[in-house]
Amino acid sequence: MNTPLEQLTSAIKAGKRKDAKSATQAALDAAIPPAQILAALGEGMADVGRRFKANEVFVPEVLVAARAMQNSMDLLEPVLIEAGIQPAHTFLICTVEGDLHDIGKNLVAMMIKGANFKVVDLGTNVAPDVLIEAVEAHRADIIGLSALLTTTMPAMREAVARIRERGLKVKIMVGGAPITEGFAHEIGADGYAPDAGSAVELALRLVEAA
Amino acid sequence: MEREFYLQLARDGVRLPIAADMVLHEREDPRACRYCGECLGEVIMEAAHRFKMPLAFPLMDLRTEKEWMLTHLGVPLDEIDSFHFDDDLDEASISRLAGLATAAPTKRMEATLGALRHVAAHADKVPVGMCIGPFSLMTKMLADPIIAAYQVGIDPEDEEAELVLKLMEVATEAIIHWVRLQIDAGAKAICLCEPAYNIVYVSPRQIEDDPAILDTLVINFNRRIKAAMTERGVDLILHDCGELNEAIIRSFNSLDPAILSLGSPCKLPEVAHLISPRTVLMGNLPSKKFYADSEMTAETVTTESRKLLGAMKATGHPFILATECDVLCVPGCEHTIMSKVLALAHA
Numbered sequence: 316m317n318t319p320l321e322q323l324t325s326a327i328k329a330g331k332r333k334d335a336k337s338a339t340q341a342a343l344d345a346a347i348p349p350a351q352i353l354a355a356l357g358e359g360m361a362d363v364g365r366r367f368k369a370n371e372v373f374v375p376e377v378l379v380a381a382r383a384m385q386n387s388m389d390l391l392e393p394v395l396i397e398a399g400i401q402p403a404h405t406f407l408i409c410t411v412e413g414d415l416h417d418i419g420k421n422l423v424a425m426m427i428k429g430a431n432f433k434v435v436d437l438g439t440n441v442a443p444d445v446l447i448e449a450v451e452a453h454r455a456d457i458i459g460l461s462a463l464l465t466t467t468m469p470a471m472r473e474a475v476a477r478i479r480e481r482g483l484k485v486k487i488m489v490g491g492a493p494i495t496e497g498f499a500h501e502i503g504a505d506g507y508a509p510d511a512g513s514a515v516e517l518a519l520r521l522v523e524a525a
Numbered sequence: 526m527e528r529e530f531y532l533q534l535a536r537d538g539v540r541l542p543i544a545a546d547m548v549l550h551e552r553e554d555p556r557a558c559r560y561c562g563e564c565l566g567e568v569i570m571e572a573a574h575r576f577k578m579p580l581a582f583p584l585m586d587l588r589t590e591k592e593w594m595l596t597h598l599g600v601p602l603d604e605i606d607s608f609h610f611d612d613d614l615d616e617a618s619i620s621r622l623a624g625l626a627t628a629a630p631t632k633r634m635e636a637t638l639g640a641l642r643h644v645a646a647h648a649d650k651v652p653v654g655m656c657i658g659p660f661s662l663m664t665k666m667l668a669d670p671i672i673a674a675y676q677v678g679i680d681p682e683d684e685e686a687e688l689v690l691k692l693m694e695v696a697t698e699a700i701i702h703w704v705r706l707q708i709d710a711g712a713k714a715i716c717l718c719e720p721a722y723n724i725v726y727v728s729p730r731q732i733e734d735d736p737a738i739l740d741t742l743v744i745n746f747n748r749r750i751k752a753a754m755t756e757r758g759v760d761l762i763l764h765d766c767g768e769l770n771e772a773i774i775r776s777f778n779s780l781d782p783a784i785l786s787l788g789s790p791c792k793l794p795e796v797a798h799l800i801s802p803r804t805v806l807m808g809n810l811p812s813k814k815f816y817a818d819s820e821m822t823a824e825t826v827t828t829e830s831r832k833l834l835g836a837m838k839a840t841g842h843p844f845i846l847a848t849e850c851d852v853l854c855v856p857g858c859e860h861t862i863m864s865k866v867l868a869l870a871h872a
Contacts, residue, residue: 498817498820
C-alpha cells in the first residue's frame with residue numbers, strides 16, 4: 316500500500332483530481348507536515364513538466380495535472396498559511412494589452428505554481444499601468460509576459476519599456492507563438508521561454524541570479 | 526464548382542496571400558469600412574486584384590459566430606471577446622442557442638453578406654465565404670476548453686464532457702445557418718477555419734489511445750457543415766494553421782476539401798503524401814514574421830517561396846503558394862508587411 320504522499324504524487328502525474336484531493340486529505344489527517352505534502356505535489360508537477368519537455372505528455376495532460384494540483388492546494392493552502400510556509404518568490408503573469416489569448420499564459424502559470432512560486436495571474440489584455448501597479452503591490456520578483464499575435468507584439472515592447480522607465484527591480488521573461496529570443500533581447504527582456512517547461516527553468520535561473 | 530477548377534489553379538501557379546486585412550487598413554476609417562458591405566466588398570476585390578488571386582478571399586474574421594451566439598444570449602457587445610462560460614453554461618442557455626437560426630444577423634454578419642453580394646455582382650473573382658469550425662468555436666466559448674475537451678475522451682458521461690458536446694451541437698447548427706446565409710449572398714466556396722484543431726487542444730497521447738476521438742470531437746461536426754455546402758454545390762476550403770500530427774492531417778481527407786490550407790508548423794513537402802491528390806494543398810510562408818525585417822526580409826520571402834514551390838513540385842501534389850494564415854496589419858509595420866505579401870505574390 317502506497318503512503319498518502321506517494322498516492323498524491325501519482326494522482327498529480329495522472330491528472331486525477333479526486334484522487335489528489337483524497338490523498339491530500341489523507342496526508343493532512345495523518346498529520347504529515349504540510350511542507351512534505353507540498354513537496355509531494357511539486358514532485359508530481361515536476362515529473363509532468365519533464366515529460367512535457369520530452370514530448371511524452373502534451374498540453375491537455377499538463378492542464379489536468381495542474382487542475383489536480385489546484386484541487387489539492389485548495390485543501391493545503393490554509394494549512395500552509397497557518398504554518399507560516401510561503402513561497403519565496405512571486406511571479407506575476409499576464410497577456411499583453413490587446414491580446415485575449417490565454418492558453419500559453421495559463422500553462423506557464425500552472426507550471427510555475429507547481430515549482431512553488433506564488434503566482435499572481437492578471438489575466439489577458441493587461442495595460443502597462445495595471446501591470447506596473449500590480450508589480451509594486453505584489454512586490455513581484457519576475458513578470459511573465461505573453462502575446463500570441465504579431466499585432467500585439469508592440470504592446471509587449473511597450474510594457475517592457477514602461478517597466479524599465481519606472482525603474483522597477485523585477486526580472487521580465489517573455490513568450491508566445493510569434494516571440495523569439497531575438498525579439499526578447501531587442502525589447503530588453505531578461506529572458507525568453509519557448510514553452511512552459513522552459514519557462515520554469517528560466518524563472519528558477521532568474522531568481523537564483525538575482 | 527468542379528474540382529478541376531482548383532487543380533487547374535494549382536497548375537497555373539496561382540498564389541493566395543490572405544491579406545484583405547492589410548488592404549482594409551489602408552482605408553481612411555477601417556472600422557467603418559469593416560461594417561459597410563460595399564466598402565468591405567471593394568477591399569476584398571482590391572486585395573484579389575492586387576495579389577492576382579482568382580478567389581476573392583475575405584477577412585479571416587473568426588469572431589462572427591461567437592458574437593452572434595452571445596448577442597442572442599444578451600451578452601453586451603463590448604464583453605463578447607473576453608466572455609467565456611465557466612461552470613455557468615446551463616441547459617437553458619443551450620436551449621436558447623438552439624433557436625439561434627431565427628435571430629437577426631449582427632452588423633458584422635450583415636456587412637460580410639453585403640460584401641459577398643458586392644463581390645458576386647461586380648467582380649470576375651470567385652466569392653469566398655468564411656466561417657469558424659465548431660471545435661474552434663467551442664474553445665472560444667468555454668473558460669477551460671482544453672480540459673473540457675480532454676474529458677470527452679476520458680469520460681463522455683462526465684457532466685463537463687456532455688456540456689462540451691451539447692455546445693458543439695448548437696455551434697454546428699449556428700455555423701451551418703451562417704454558411705447558408707453566405708451561400709445565399711453569393712459565396713461559391715467557404716473557407717472553414719479550425720485553428721484550434723491541433724496538438725495543443727487534442728493530446729497526441731489521447732489520439733494514440735483512441736483515434737476515434739478525432740471524429741467524436743471534431744470531424745463528425747465538420748462533416749455536417751461540409752454536407753450543407755455540398756448540397757448547394759459550394760466547395761470547402763479548409764484552414765488549420767495549428768501544430769498538427771499525422772493523425773490529424775489524415776483526418777482532413779474524410780472532409781474531402783477542395784483546398785487544404787496549413788500553417789507553417791507543417792512541412793508541406795513532408796506531409797503531402799498524407800493528403801488526397803484531389804485536394805490542393807495551400808500554404809504556408811510564415812506570415813507571422815512579416816512584420817519585421819529582422820525576422821524575415823522580402824528577399825527571404827522570395828527565396829523561401831521558390832524553395833517551397835520547388836519542393837512541392839517534386840512531390841507532384843497540387844499546390845498553391847500562400848501565407849500560413851491571414852496577414853494582419855501591425856501599426857507602424859504596414860509597408861514592410863505589404864512588401865512581403867507582394868514578394869510572395871510575385872515570387
